[in-house]
Amino acid sequence: MTGTGPMPSTPSENIQPATVAGTARHWRWTLLRRIVHFRETWAEEVANIDQAAVIAKIRPDGAWSPRFAFMSSMAAGIAILGLLQNSVAVIIGAMLIAPLMGPIMALGFAIATGDFAWMKESVRTLLGGVLLALLLVVIVVTISPIQAVTSEIAARTQPTLFDLGVALFSALAGAYAVVRGREGTIIGVAIATALMPPLAVVGFGLATGQWSIFGGALMLFFTNFMTIALSAAIVARAYGFSASLSPDQTRRQTLMIVVSFLLLAIPLGISLRQIAWEATVQAQARAAVGDVFPASARITDLNVDATATPVIVQAAILTRSAQPGADSKVEAALERRLKRDAQVTLDQYLIGSAVDLAAARNDMARLRDVAARAERDNADISRDLALLAGVDAKAVTVDNEKKRATVRAVRLPDAGLGAYRALEERMRAARPGWAIELVPPTLPLPSVTIADGKIAESSTANYQLLRWAARRGPLPISLSGAGATTLQQALAPDGVVANLTEEAKAGDGIVTAAWQLPGGGR
The missing domain is CATH 3.30.300 (GMP Synthetase; Chain A, domain 3)
Structure with missing residues (x-):
């Protein structure tokens, strides 16, 4: 007899909840074991570090020396020449010899260990190197026949997320190399990448009086410097470097170290906030363009001024179909996303295929050049x-x-x-x-002699100078004297406005020219 009750559940259906719960417990247990293993491994690695030997090795790097002064100056000189020439190869050459890693790492470890005297020494060394570098850069720029803002200079006038990343990774690599005893030229180059070119641009802005460049590059230099110093201090602390390794400190000195740390951290936080806001505006601007243009459209250039009010966005769009009123539509979409006023300017370039897209990108690159x-x-x-x-x-x-x-x-x-x-x-x-x-300014005009109904040969030079001044000058001229009519007719084909005064006469003679002031005065 066939039963009419519910069908019994299959074995797999009966064990599924238990299996899911067991799997979750397994993964949690595995993760916990891995964390415990990592902590044990890390503790063993830290225990194997001879911290006193590391400090003894890097402490002299924070001290002032003629070598540090000379190499800092030479690196800055090479850097500014590379920036003025727009030469990446020359700029890299400056990074190869910049001795900035030593005192910055010393500063980071001094903060980590609470060694106030060491910290002061490192700061003095860095400040002296920076001032010498700036002095040489100002001298080079002042005597240089080239003082144009090149693309390499312009690229170092504002901190960005990428610049911050370079500074952060350089600091982590440098601190790790110092702790593990594997520091060298390559790590120093990485740190110089984040500091020496911006410092040279600071000097360029100072020498040329371009304060926007000076301020932007100084902010970039300071942001990168703070990132490197604080990251080095954090890595040192992670490896167990602490105040127990430094000489006895007073409470006042400890307080000053904490205050110094905060003085570094607060401006860095402000820079990070600005960088994060600019990255947000960039991302939201791209999203706003995506709201208006089809997915096949491409943004080839996107320039954002996130500090302006309203926010300014300029972009070039490669699209297969033009979008009428795209500027206002993207502007409205961006304002909805940012909750802030925006000003959007778009250049649309029509393309027809993938081949056209590649060609358009090449054309855009050429146009940018x-x-x-x-x-x-x-x-x-x-x-x-x-x-x-x-x-x-x-x-x-x-x-x-x-x-x-x-x-x-x-x-x-x-x-x-x-x-x-x-x-x-x-x-x-x-x-x-x-x-x-x-x-030219309104200086006295030359007189011209007319003989036999034409300009005298002896007055040819005066006539050419009068003709030039009348064409360039800010005011019309008036003519007086015998022969003024002849001179007026000679000047007319050049578009010169020459008015005759009551003293103007026909015939031959000396013609006097003067600037005619507004209202008819002379």
Whole structure:
């Protein structure tokens, strides 16, 4: 007889809950055993470290020495030359000889062991090396004919998450190598990577008076320095280095060490907060672009100013279909994500296939190189024209597309119009292919002699100077005297506005020219 009750459960169904619970207990037990094993292994490794010998070995590295002073200065000199030349190879050369690892590791271990005297000595050594390096950099930049902001300089004007990562990993590697007795040039190079180029950029900003570069590079240097010093102290503590290894300390000295640690940690925390915010804005900006553009679209350039109000985002998008009103749509999406005002500017580049995508990326890379070169040219031209005209570089107008540059010169002592024309010719000769225009001050204009109804041969030079000044000058000119009509007609094809006064006459004679002030005055 067939039963009508519920079917009995299978063996596998009966044991499944017990099996899951048993598996979870097994993994917890395995994890606990691994943790206990790691702690035992770590304790054994720490016990095998001769801490007193390690301290005795690295203590002298925190002391000032002529070698440290000389090598720090030379490394800074090589670094700034590499930055000015935009040469990565030269910058790497500076890192190879920078002796920064010794005093920084000494500082980290001094903090870990609570050795106040050792900490003061290490700080003095580092500060002396930094000041010497800055002094040499300022001298090199001041006498250098090249003072443009290269891409290598620009890349070291703001701390980023990647810079912080380089400093952190360098410090961990350096501290481990010191503890294990395997320190060497390679570890020192890693630490110099995070410190020497930013320090050279600090000197560049100081020498050129570009305070935004100075402040940004100083923040990067200080952030990397704090990261390395504190990371080294943490690694030293993890290996059992403590105050028991240092001479007796007073409570006041211990308090000062704690305060010093906090003084390092607080600015580092502020920098980390800024870096984290910038990384958040970068990620949210990419997500906002993804909200508007299809998945096939690609962001090739993304520039973010997270400190601005509103937040500024500029990006280049490679897409197969244009998105009308994309700027405002991405801006709205980003504001929803950040809960903050934003300003978004997008450049859309249409592509049709994977091949087009690769080609578009190559074109974008070439455009970036061209833009970078143009920016360097603009900076060089602005600097040169400003020096010759006696004005600030901001007063120079540069149109890179039309290869045209204009600057209004200040009045120089004992300089006539001829001197300003010679300056312009000198500028043009230095920049072939460029249209250089120097606007002279309103100095007295030369007179021109008219004979037989034309410009006299003896006045040709005066006429050419008047013609140049009238074309460059900020005001129209007025003509008076016999022959003024003839001179007015000679200047007209050049677009020169020359007004005749009541004293203007026909015929031959000497024509007097003057700047015509607003309101008809002279």
